[in-house]
Amino acid sequence: MFGTALLVAAGLAGAAGPATAAPASAAPAASAAPVTATAVTLAATSRPTLRQGSRGAAVTTLQARLTALRYDVGGVDGIFGPSTHHAVVAFQKVNGLARDGIVGPRTWAALDRPVVPKPKYTHPGYSVEANLARQVVYLARNGVVVRILDASSGKASTPTPTGNWTVQRRIDGWRQSDLGLLWRPNYFYRGYAVHGATSVPTYPASHGCVRVPVPAMDRLWATIRIGTPVHVYR
Template identity: 35%
Template sequence: MRSTVQRSLITSTVFALVTTLPFSVTHAVADPAPDSRHVPLPDQFTTLKTGSRGMEVHNAKKRLKDLGFPPGNLSPTYDPALRMTVWAFQKANGLKPVDRIDAPTWQALLHPRRVRPLVAGGEPERTEIDLRRQLLTAWRGGKPVLVTHISTGARRPYCEKGHCGFAATPLGDYRVGVRVPGWSTGILGSMFYPVYFNGGIAIHGSTLVPRYPASHGCVRVPLHNALDLYRFLQPGVPVYVRRSEAPAERRPKAHGEQRSRIPKARPPKAPHRSHPHSSRPARSTGHRTGRDGGGRR
């Protein structure tokens, strides 16, 4: 018990020192400073994982939020929202995404890389989608303000309830079109605050955002980031879809995982509002139109 209290006090002190230094979101993710990978960590830093509780979890959440990786609430519990936020941060810092905050992740939290834009000379206010790393970055004033884990098109044929197509999120330059508040439910699943940018393809919150591409073509984001992105992605904002040159992550081989069908996202059990036009094709002001007018979840 005494050692646990000591660890928490030391961790709090370290993060207090770090977070009180002058900081800008532009320091979130790109080339590391010299020797930053070799900065020794205190022995008191412990591995955090799902179910962990305490001040260390709270401090990690606060640090991620300050760096532009919103973790949802700042409770002292390692919840699913933090799990996906950690994936995003690890991928953005060149680490393999794992279900824990380990020593390399602590080190990256103390000395993060800067965000590197996918599009050179892109508009100051834009959203970039990296299909290879499965990351979305929202930029405002030329600075990254929100980085999140995503799950894009699974890149394979599908046929569900007479609705067939090829699950893909096409590369290209688009602009935000139709935006739908709240929950929408259609043939291919449910979407939370969908923002259409390419025909029936949208950026939307989902209850199912695995570490690998798994959607019918849409860009799934964790629920806790959906509303912020909806507010940011006003009509006409550019959406750039690219594939970075970073090595692709391998899909996890979870026990009993089925890949014969593209998993559908479902809304929470709490009552929700279905939009009357959720099953209708959404128009886009982008440069291309989606091959699937019914919307791809």
């Protein structure tokens, strides 16, 4: 369904081929150019530039595609809100694109042929991997990535420690730490946690924890528990 407009364009163009080969007096030849032009228009208008605040069928198509690729959109409703924005940014991070949250020609093209990430570690149940190089969090299950979240880890002066741990402690609510507010933190090493935050920039900006958007943590909360493996790597 994602490439329907392009397939329609190809099909219409192909249908015009035999008519072009007919004698000049044949009626179908005269209609070949208008049909092809219409097909090109359909292909172009089906993929408009989208950004936060956009609405409509193209946004629904985008959300469905991102959901199929396991990005944390939150729901398919045709409204380009904050969760869709963070899903787009996470997709751009994984695919090496500009992290602007805008779906233009390059992002649409990458959605056709996306990088499909794989977890580094395999566990019989759920596990969490923070990829610091890409600034994303993977929720994996049985060796398969089942959800991809936008994230922001520790900045250069307060880097996030790398290593292999498990969730040791959880708080279901806001936690006021010395360095700020943490929403539903899942502590994996000393005071370091994967937690929700109201600010998740496109670059490393935290004091060492791994931030994800608050709504994303709400959707992730029921999946993580004490003992869930956590892997942090670059």
